[in-house]
Amino acid sequence: MIPGCRPLDADLAGDLDAVATRLGWGGADKPAWHGRGLSVGVSPAGVSARSSARVELRPGGRVAVLVGSQEIGQGARTVHAQVAAEVLGVPLELIDVPATDTASTPYDRSTGASRSTTVAGLAVQRAAERLREQIVAAAARRGVPESDLAALAPLAGDGSAQELGGGSGPALFWEVCVAGAEVAVDPETGRVDVREVVTVADVGRALNPSLVERQDEGCTLQVVGNALFEEMLFGPDGVLRNGSLVDYRIPTVGDVPGRMTCVIVENGDGPGPFGAKGCGEGVFGGLTAALVTAVTDAGVRVPELPMSPDRVWRWIHAS
């Protein structure tokens, strides 16, 4: 898409079909003040290939994954352990992902931009592959079976995500989310009720499908806040007027859409481990635009965000 940049790898037409089917596109007539919308979101992700990792076979036969990308609730440790287990052909229970220690953990640029699976995960994959080579070589040399990890320890493999290159453009890879929504607008109060959300996570390979779904759900809720009510209000003096959580409302359980469906598409077209791409953040682009088109389809022209009830009511009465 951008000269010098990695092109977009995704089956957008197939993704749009998946959303349309789930939303019942072209089906029965909608009631008044109901609307449907869909949109394609892509976000430049990865930012930098500067991730490195080390996978160690430690005395006693357990495996440690040393990686600097942090666990912040997104499941990074789980996925890094899975990648190492898959490459080494050992059970997940044998793998530890200890807390990062600058004395022993190799360098990683940052946790963000959907890097932990795709970029740091690739470094883990490469490190695990190096360790596997060490295991095979050591087993042959010493006449010990490859499966007798305790006898072969200690060994270690280092890896990095350098092969992803980058640096020339915004995207090490493109994160894709095609999304759709159905809304009902209350013309009396301007309240937008999100009845249904469908997100297509075009992730290349879902290393952990449950985590992919949770990513899309979490981002869906952030989009609901962003699209429908979150706003920083400044006074004429330039001072933030709503700088507390009592005055600045963030989404809560009561704001969860009536139904959320995450469709996982796996075409193996990502640059990360086993063909994975990042996920979650793409929903920002896709779903925000889908909500705007859904409210427009319900009969309200939307000039700006957020589509808060007072504004929606005004837009209805301005036309």
Place this chain on the structure above:
Amino acid sequence: MLPDFTILRPATLAGACALLAEHGTAAAAYAGGTELLPAMKLGDAAPRFLVDLKGVPGLDPLGVHDAAVRVGALVTHRRLELSPLVARTLPALAWLERRLANPRIRTTGTVGGNLASGRPHSDLATFLIAAGATVTCASSTGTTRTVAAADLTLAPFHTALAEDEIITAVGIPLPPAGTALAHQRFVLVERPAANVTVRLTAAGGTVTDATVVAGAASPVPAALPEAAAALIGIPLDAGPADLHPAGEAAAQTLTVTPGADEAYQRQLVAVLVRRAARAALADLPA
């Protein structure tokens, strides 16, 4: 950060009132602390003495007495929400309490603290005015007085309570047969942007008496008599056209909080009056 303060724990009501009298403006009654402590952290209040009411006996009954539901000042929102008595006798109050604030506030916040704060947004104050409730207060002279809920909040954050007065209980008359209450609220941020309680009495298939109270959109919760008058005579199976005049009257006669989005606030109150009236009608026996 919380400013420095001393916490005082009186063991009797008289002792609590005496401490409030002794320290005057330097003291504040302290119940759940859900209003008081954030105000202190934000620097909006700096009482040097907190008079903790939680050790004072007799402030937490919940029962029926003299044809009224008596609610002690220390009764939490959560207790009202879950009370079978409230669900049976005042279902609109149970409905309101289920939606008020959030579970943390409901578990800690009390009825007395809600009313004594004098917040324009109080759902409870709006409801109690419509229900014809009374508020009982004790003072350091050893006397008690009873104030109509409608006379409690004088201005935003300003109540009729004297410095040494403590709310002890609220009395909510049991609605007689043929009378129903309904509460509606609309939330934009955290506290309601508008709330409305409608109380209707019917006989012979039509409404014979009505009360409409609106809050949050106005500086203090207050009755809207023109809106109530527009509900009298409407049938139990009233349609949108029957309810429309009450909504319009409410929108026109509401005193809107200065600086608010006036047109939208009036619209919200009109909508809530119609919706609350419809809900109350649905609760009246045919």
